[in-house]
Amino acid sequence: MVETATTGSSDVVYEAVGLKKEFDGGKVAALRGVDLQIKQGEFVAIIGPSGCGKSTLLASLGSLDRPSEGTLTYRGQSIPDMADPAAYRAHEIGFIFQAFQLLPTFKVVENVQIPMFEGTLSRSERRERAVELLKSVGLDHRLNHFPSELSGGERQRVAIARSLANGPSVLLADEPTGNLDSNSAQQILELILQLHRDLGMTLVLVTHDLTIAERATRVVSMRDGRIVSDRVSATSTAAI
Amino acid sequence: MTFITIVVRGLLRRPVRTGLTLVGISIGIAAVVALVGLSSGYEKSMTEQLDQIGVDIVVSNMAGGFLPKVFDASLQGKIDKVPGVAKTTTVLMEMQSVEEAPMIMVSGREWGGFTWDKLTVTSGRLPRDGAEHAVVLGRMAAEVLKKKVGDKLQLEAEELPVVGIVDGRGVVENGAVILSLQALQEITDNAGKANFVDVRVKPNSTKEEVSRICGEIKKIFPEGRAVVTGEVVSTSQGFRIARAMSWSTSFLAIVVGVLGVMNTMLMTVFERTHEIGILLAVGWKRRRIVYMVLCESALLGFFGGLIGVALGALGVWVLEHTTGIRGMLEPDLSPKLLLTSVAIAVVVGVISGVYPGWRSSRLSPSVALQA
Ligand SMILES: Nc1ncnc2c1ncn2[C@@H]1O[C@H](COP(=O)(O)OP(=O)(O)OP(=O)(O)O)[C@@H](O)[C@H]1O
Numbered sequence A: 001m002v003e004t005a006t007t008g009s010s011d012v013v014y015e016a017v018g019l020k021k022e023f024d025g026g027k028v029a030a031l032r033g034v035d036l037q038i039k040q041g042e043f044v045a046i047i048g049p050s051g052c053g054k055s056t057l058l059a060s061l062g063s064l065d066r067p068s069e070g071t072l073t074y075r076g077q078s079i080p081d082m083a084d085p086a087a088y089r090a091h092e093i094g095f096i097f098q099a100f101q102l103l104p105t106f107k108v109v110e111n112v113q114i115p116m117f118e119g120t121l122s123r124s125e126r127r128e129r130a131v132e133l134l135k136s137v138g139l140d141h142r143l144n145h146f147p148s149e150l151s152g153g154e155r156q157r158v159a160i161a162r163s164l165a166n167g168p169s170v171l172l173a174d175e176p177t178g179n180l181d182s183n184s185a186q187q188i189l190e191l192i193l194q195l196h197r198d199l200g201m202t203l204v205l206v207t208h209d210l211t212i213a214e215r216a217t218r219v220v221s222m223r224d225g226r227i228v229s230d231r232v233s234a235t236s237t238a239a240i
Numbered sequence B: 001m002t003f004i005t006i007v008v009r010g011l012l013r014r015p016v017r018t019g020l021t022l023v024g025i026s027i028g029i030a031a032v033v034a035l036v037g038l039s040s041g042y043e044k045s046m047t048e049q050l051d052q053i054g055v056d057i058v059v060s061n062m063a064g065g066f067l068p069k070v071f072d073a074s075l076q077g078k079i080d081k082v083p084g085v086a087k088t089t090t091v092l093m094e095m096q097s098v099e100e101a102p103m104i105m106v107s108g109r110e111w112g113g114f115t116w117d118k119l120t121v122t123s124g125r126l127p128r129d130g131a132e133h134a135v136v137l138g139r140m141a142a143e144v145l146k147k148k149v150g151d152k153l154q155l156e157a158e159e160l161p162v163v164g165i166v167d168g169r170g171v172v173e174n175g176a177v178i179l180s181l182q183a184l185q186e187i188t189d190n191a192g193k194a195n196f197v198d199v200r201v202k203p204n205s206t207k208e209e210v211s212r213i214c215g216e217i218k219k220i221f222p223e224g225r226a227v228v229t230g231e232v233v234s235t236s237q238g239f240r241i242a243r244a245m246s247w248s249t250s251f252l253a254i255v256v257g258v259l260g261v262m263n264t265m266l267m268t269v270f271e272r273t274h275e276i277g278i279l280l281a282v283g284w285k286r287r288r289i290v291y292m293v294l295c296e297s298a299l300l301g302f303f304g305g306l307i308g309v310a311l312g313a314l315g316v317w318v319l320e321h322t323t324g325i326r327g328m329l330e331p332d333l334s335p336k337l338l339l340t341s342v343a344i345a346v347v348v349g350v351i352s353g354v355y356p357g358w359r360s361s362r363l364s365p366s367v368a369l370q371a
């Protein structure tokens, strides 16, 4: 849907200018003027204290929430003005949440198929693709379990498989390891990094964990709804 | 997994609530089936009966309650003179509570008139003449009243002997107490009165001729009406009231059904706000979510309709076989009525889903996810 860039260079995926977001009729200012550019294939870690607006920024990027002011584009197209934001969410991006956000009444293999209803696959193709994706995250032995029967790490794998359902080029992850023990956290992180590395996906990841941030190509620090530093990670180039 | 799987999964989330909603809507639909089935059955059997007897035109007073008001029987003589009329006969009909039976048709027929012709005596005999104070009972009426030939039947202030049981090939005739017009006039103090003149036109009369005859009778009897058999029941005041009542009761039942389904769907939507947020977040179009809610409520309606039709048919069957009213009812549960009822239920479901669906589609994904 969005191939041609109308502004900026064509490898700019996101561009935010003066982005603001207020809640409760202006009582809460979650974003107070964010300027940010994210390029194709980058791994951007967003860090900052609790309540500084990280999730709000990510939700704006993912078109889950509308900014109050400023401009925000995805490959040159204004996100808040998209005619079909659902298509953008379904096909262009994959969203991974701290709380997994799986549907409790659907089996693992069904959860992964949910986004595919926005695509053109047939019933059997949907299932096949879901099984394939689950295999790639190492969960093909759990197809017919319900999310409540899985461990946190396994649930996040399902969520990752689901985020890839329609082959997006961007992965937005909001503290994807926040609810996991260090062991599973490490595994989930490796899985996400692998997607970034092997599929060349642009990755925007919110985290509290500085060791995770250190693996990013860029680290954006926020405070009180603003970006206070934006630096290329020193170790990242070596790590990847 | 298909879209329908998702819809069904939504309904099965809360099986008890879904079940109760089904009960609610099915009771509404059962009421529709029973009431409309009974009233249209009544209409149909009345019409068939008149056809059976060979009545082409029924003349009666415009005014009256369930049955039209009486008029002077001398009208018959004037109608006889209308060109095209072959035969006429007068009838005095009453709905009465007779002994055990709460409501039974008492039909006083002019002795020698053609309304007697189609009665087959299954036991006993017909009255000897017009003057004899004796009754014959339709098959069903005999069962309901628990009478046989030789018993006595209390009509108003008089005890009359039951001299015969007859088969009139139809629920109306078989459910009636039949005696001569003269006898009924004397018993009910209606000397010289009747409330129907049944008219048979000359054979092979065209529709135009029949309506011309109706028009001429209307001139002779301005305060009355002359109705062609096929329309006699549907134009009768009593029947119109019965039909209006059955439809308005049905309408109320349907409104209750709508409220029940709407309540359930609203609860579902509120309760699933978070899940709707997930669907929005993974890229489901708002339209698809509205469609999902509408399909759920339409499916509720559909199954409620099926159960309701079954319940309604069962209820009618029970009524039909209940002593007391047995033999008076010949319900008409036509496939058309059953299909219409299911269709009504589906429409009820869809209508009930519109508002909840609209509500759910207006959620913002991030707000819904926080719910
Ligand atoms: N729906 C909302 N209504 C009102 N205020 C909100 C809403 N969502 C977020 N906020 C407020 O906006 C600010 C930024 O919230 P946000 O969730 O973006 O922070 P965060 O950086 O992700 O924090 P954390 O690290 O704890 O997840 C906070 O003060 C929060 O209370």
Ligand SMILES: [Mg+2]
Pocket: A054, A055, A056, A174
């Ligand atoms: Mg957050």
